[in-house]
Amino acid sequence: MPIPIHDPQQAPGALKRLPLRKAAVLFIVAVCLCLFGLLYLQLEQSRRQDLAVAKVASSNLTRAMAQQAEDTFHSADLVMTSLVDWIEDDGYGATQKPRLQKTFARRVQQMGQLHGIFFFDKQGQWIITSFADLPRGNGVADRDYFKFHQQNESTLAHIGPAIRSRENGEWIIPISKRVNDHAGNFQGVLMAGIKMAYFDQFFKSFSLDDNGIMFLGLTDGTLLARRPFEENLIGTSLAQGRIYQKLLPEAQSGTAMIRSVVDDVVRLYGYRQLGSYPLVVAAASSRDTILKGWYERAFQSSVIIALVILGVGLFGWVFIHQVRNGERIEKNLRRAQLALEQIATHDSLTGLANRRLFERSLEIEFARGARQVSPVSLIMLDIDFFKRYNDAYGHVAGDHCLMQVAQVVKTCCQRKADLAVRYGGEEFAVLLPDTDINGALAIAGQIRRSVIDKHIIHSGSPTGYLTVSLGCYAFIPSGNDSLETFIHRADAALYQAKNAGRNRAAVLSLDGGIAELMRSDR
Numbered sequence: 001m002p003i004p005i006h007d008p009q010q011a012p013g014a015l016k017r018l019p020l021r022k023a024a025v026l027f028i029v030a031v032c033l034c035l036f037g038l039l040y041l042q043l044e045q046s047r048r049q050d051l052a053v054a055k056v057a058s059s060n061l062t063r064a065m066a067q068q069a070e071d072t073f074h075s076a077d078l079v080m081t082s083l084v085d086w087i088e089d090d091g092y093g094a095t096q097k098p099r100l101q102k103t104f105a106r107r108v109q110q111m112g113q114l115h116g117i118f119f120f121d122k123q124g125q126w127i128i129t130s131f132a133d134l135p136r137g138n139g140v141a142d143r144d145y146f147k148f149h150q151q152n153e154s155t156l157a158h159i160g161p162a163i164r165s166r167e168n169g170e171w172i173i174p175i176s177k178r179v180n181d182h183a184g185n186f187q188g189v190l191m192a193g194i195k196m197a198y199f200d201q202f203f204k205s206f207s208l209d210d211n212g213i214m215f216l217g218l219t220d221g222t223l224l225a226r227r228p229f230e231e232n233l234i235g236t237s238l239a240q241g242r243i244y245q246k247l248l249p250e251a252q253s254g255t256a257m258i259r260s261v262v263d264d265v266v267r268l269y270g271y272r273q274l275g276s277y278p279l280v281v282a283a284a285s286s287r288d289t290i291l292k293g294w295y296e297r298a299f300q301s302s303v304i305i306a307l308v309i310l311g312v313g314l315f316g317w318v319f320i321h322q323v324r325n326g327e328r329i330e331k332n333l334r335r336a337q338l339a340l341e342q343i344a345t346h347d348s349l350t351g352l353a354n355r356r357l358f359e360r361s362l363e364i365e366f367a368r369g370a371r372q373v374s375p376v377s378l379i380m381l382d383i384d385f386f387k388r389y390n391d392a393y394g395h396v397a398g399d400h401c402l403m404q405v406a407q408v409v410k411t412c413c414q415r416k417a418d419l420a421v422r423y424g425g426e427e428f429a430v431l432l433p434d435t436d437i438n439g440a441l442a443i444a445g446q447i448r449r450s451v452i453d454k455h456i457i458h459s460g461s462p463t464g465y466l467t468v469s470l471g472c473y474a475f476i477p478s479g480n481d482s483l484e485t486f487i488h489r490a491d492a493a494l495y496q497a498k499n500a501g502r503n504r505a506a507v508l509s510l511d512g513g514i515a516e517l518m519r520s521d522r
Contacts, residue, residue, distance in 0.1 A: 028316035058270030104130035115193035171196035203227035211286035350406030377440035377474035386426035388460025467503035
């Protein structure tokens with residue numbers, strides 16, 4: 001049983017450094033993940049804050065738009081209500097027309113949002129306008145607002161789709177009221193045209209990005225006014241859009257991020273439905289513009305984190321490289337340590353344990369045997385007529401012969417605790433812990449027969465082939481035993497075997513006598 005001078009597995013450095021490279025990799029990965037996590041949290045919080053600020057701004061903008069639109073139509077509504085009362089009370093005969101025309105004109109001058117005020121009879125013909133001359137044509141019986149009042153008895157103001165004025169072709173938004181006679185019958189329609197340019201100027205007073213939009217529409221989705229102004233879109237329906245389909249049915253005002261089906265631009269929309277009139281206003285800024293500052297901060301933060309991670313990675317690579325070099329150096333040192341221990345404790349020719357390891361093993365087995373009250377056996381063996389073999393075949397052949405015998409001895413030591421030793425020259429020893437004399441004698445016989453089975457030619461031996469002589473001794477240690485005495489008694493049994501004719505094994509009895517137990521013919 002080989003017992004090394006130094007056990008590399010017990011080295012403190014090995015225990016500490018064994019997981020160091022893996023721990024370093026895990027630490028670097030954890031640091032990088034933490035940096036990524038912190039970057040993500042910081043950017044996400046910043047993005048949400050920018051969007052929250054934009055939502056507040058969008059809500060305020062739509063509130064201002066709604067207030068402006070309501071004030072605009074409410075002012076026109078009040079003027080028209082007073083004029084309708086006048087017409088219904090005093091009529092619009094020849095004596096009233098000049099006064100009404102002047103009043104119409106004065107009201108238009110006072111209210112900048114008005115394109116004009118027009119009164120049509122029940123056939124849709126122009127009766128009075130705020131302009132000096134009546135337009136020529138077939139009237140407005142085909143207009144939607146006229147048909148509405150013709151078919152509905154409601155006296156509330158009606159806001160219709162945007163139209164081009166037949167007076168001068170200007171885009172206007174008509175707000176109209178029904179005029180009845182004293183019996184409540186349909187007498188005509190009073191219409192005031194709100195300039196679309198008025199809303200266009202109002203929309204331009206707000207700061208929007210190039211991709212931003214603002215619009216005014218009816219609750220049925222009809223587009224009345226828009227920024228940027230696109231004439232081909234005026235009057236189109238927005239009813240299938242998300243604002244009208246999903247958002248307005250749930251809440252009359254709010255904000256939402258919507259991707260446009262027209263230009264595929266994602267915008268933050270603020271919308272609001274007016275309470276007094278069937279109108280909806282909305283304003284939207286593109287998400288890219290809202291998050292422009294966030295994108296810049298995200299890029300800067302990402303670059304900084306990338307540089308930090310690169311630095312950590314480079315440091316980690318250098319550190320791991322150093323650890324790997326240290327592990328390689330330590331591994332080489334352990335190999336050198338093992339090689340030195342092998343050299344210090346084993347015979348260089350045969351590979352068996354040397355006397356130094358043998359003596360240390362004896363001390364350990366003596367102490368164990370004393371504790372456990374178990375026997376310890378020793379076999380000493382010697383190659384018969386080995387000097388003659390060297391003289392006949394040379395020292396190189398002699399070394400080869402020693403290696404062959406050593407291999408036999410090592411093979412016969414089947415237990416891990418057994419120790420095969422080259423004691424010196426052609427003499428070998430076998431230490432057998434926890435083995436009595438009978439076990440030792442059995443091993444000795446196995447060794448003797450195995451050497452014979454090798455059929456190593458030896459012209460200097462009476463048998464013509466190589467043989468060995470063996471001496472066995474066994475006892476139970478008491479704790480105060482002498483190593484020299486133990487070895488001497490096994491050696492005495494060996495010499496008894498040699499004196500008795502060689503090629504045999506002998507055992508030293510416990511009373512000190514010599515008992516020859518094996519001969520060459522057995």
